Amino acid sequence: MIEADRPGAGGSGFPAGLATPRLDAGDAAIAGLYAQALETARHLYDATPGAVLGRGVLQLPQAERDRARFAKIADQPVWREGAMTVIDAAAAEHRLGEAQADGGLMMADARVVRPAAILEAWLEGTPVLSATVASIRRAGDRWDLLDAQGRIIVTADAVVATAGWGVEALLETGVLSPVRGQADWRDGPSVEGTAWGGYVAPTVGGLLYGATHTRGDVDLTPRDADSRQNLETLKARLPQLAARLSQEGGRRVAVRATTRDRLPVAGLRSDGLHILSGLGSRGFCIAPLLGEHVAALIAGQPSPLPASLAERVSPDRF
Numbered sequence: 651m652i653e654a655d656r657p658g659a660g661g662s663g664f665p666a667g668l669a670t671p672r673l674d675a676g677d678a679a680i681a682g683l684y685a686q687a688l689e690t691a692r693h694l695y696d697a698t699p700g701a702v703l704g705r706g707v708l709q710l711p712q713a714e715r716d717r718a719r720f721a722k723i724a725d726q727p728v729w730r731e732g733a734m735t736v737i738d739a740a741a742a743e744h745r746l747g748e749a750q751a752d753g754g755l756m757m758a759d760a761r762v763v764r765p766a767a768i769l770e771a772w773l774e775g776t777p778v779l780s781a782t783v784a785s786i787r788r789a790g791d792r793w794d795l796l797d798a799q800g801r802i803i804v805t806a807d808a809v810v811a812t813a814g815w816g817v818e819a820l821l822e823t824g825v826l827s828p829v830r831g832q833a834d835w836r837d838g839p840s841v842e843g844t845a846w847g848g849y850v851a852p853t854v855g856g857l858l859y860g861a862t863h864t865r866g867d868v869d870l871t872p873r874d875a876d877s878r879q880n881l882e883t884l885k886a887r888l889p890q891l892a893a894r895l896s897q898e899g900g901r902r903v904a905v906r907a908t909t910r911d912r913l914p915v916a917g918l919r920s921d922g923l924h925i926l927s928g929l930g931s932r933g934f935c936i937a938p939l940l941g942e943h944v945a946a947l948i949a950g951q952p953s954p955l956p957a958s959l960a961e962r963v964s965p966d967r968f
């Protein structure tokens with residue numbers, strides 16, 4: 651494990667994150683991929699001390715057609731019994747503590763997670779080298795990872811580039827693009843995890859809400875305009891909660907790595923390097939399964955993905 655800054659320096663560094671699947675009413679294969687990913691993620695997080703801040707996430711409709719879409723998704727046979735249910739306005743109000751004109755899609759197996767707890771638990775016993783990888787070159791049947799001065803940081807049998815948006819600078823894939831995001835958080839009142847385009851999630855001492863999406867922007871400085879936008883997004887759905895927010899809190903910016911087809915990049919590239927990036931806004935759901943997939947490829951073990959799905963996420967698919 652080689653880390654330029656510190657674990658959690660990038661997108662995985664917010665006080666809370668939603669582990670929610672990409673919902674796809676049309677593409678059964680992708681629905682199945684995310685259903686299996688959620689199953690893997692949920693079991694791992696539930697077994698990680700301090701990782702779970704909330705069980706279940708309510709997806710609220712953004713448009714009239716979402717009602718029919720939610721019903722179609724809940725009916726997909728890929729989900730565990732009871733994992734996806736359409737709930738009515740009264741049930742949504744009961745969960746959120748304020749009136750909701752429409753119900754929503756209750757994703758019982760989704761989780762609100764605390765990234766810091768996951769990083770701490772999963773990195774226990776793993777030496778983390780502090781260095782920025784500037785280039786990677788073949789060394790016989792191994793790989794040299796070099797810093798900006800051309801010094802060898804480490805020589806390895808296999809390399810997995812998991813540097814988020816940083817993968818692009820390192821490997822010039824040409825398929826990743828950056829989407830800057832800011833989230834804000836406040837101490838005090840909290841609420842169950844809820845998503846509607848915007849989202850709100852419980853943290854250890856309050857709640858986190860957001861998030862902005864600015865394509866092509868990699869500036870990591872927080873902006874007041876983004877904080878205002880996040881507050882407006884929260885107010886539009888949960889006005890009573892927004893009115894009770896304390897003034898104490900914080901905010902942070904990171905860059906998402908996204909792809910044209912909104913699917914991750916995971917697997918072996920034609921040059922022999924492995925990549926696990928392009929996780930977009932779904933890393934907490936999809937990364938554990940894809941991590942097992944990439945590890946299986948390296949170890950020569952059976953992948954948890956069928957070949958058709960391995961192809962859909964392959965670094966060479968573009």
Ligand SMILES: Cc1cc2nc3c(=O)[nH]c(=O)nc-3n(C[C@H](O)[C@H](O)[C@H](O)COP(=O)(O)OP(=O)(O)OC[C@H]3O[C@@H](n4cnc5c(N)ncnc54)[C@H](O)[C@@H]3O)c2cc1C
Pocket residue numbers: 652653654655656657658659660661662663664666667668669670781782783784812813814815816817820830831832833860861862903904905906926927928929930931932933934935
């Ligand atoms: C505001 C915001 C809110 C989000 N909310 C959610 C959410 O609720 N749920 C969700 O699933 N996802 C969310 N995301 C997306 C989230 O960022 C990804 O899902 C996930 O955290 C990406 O993980 P990663 O390990 O691929 O990359 P990162 O977490 O970004 O980790 C990459 C690491 O690589 C290091 N690095 C980079 N370049 C190099 C190099 N050359 N050498 C060595 N190290 C390097 C960085 O320092 C960093 O620590 C959010 C993103 C943003 C911006």
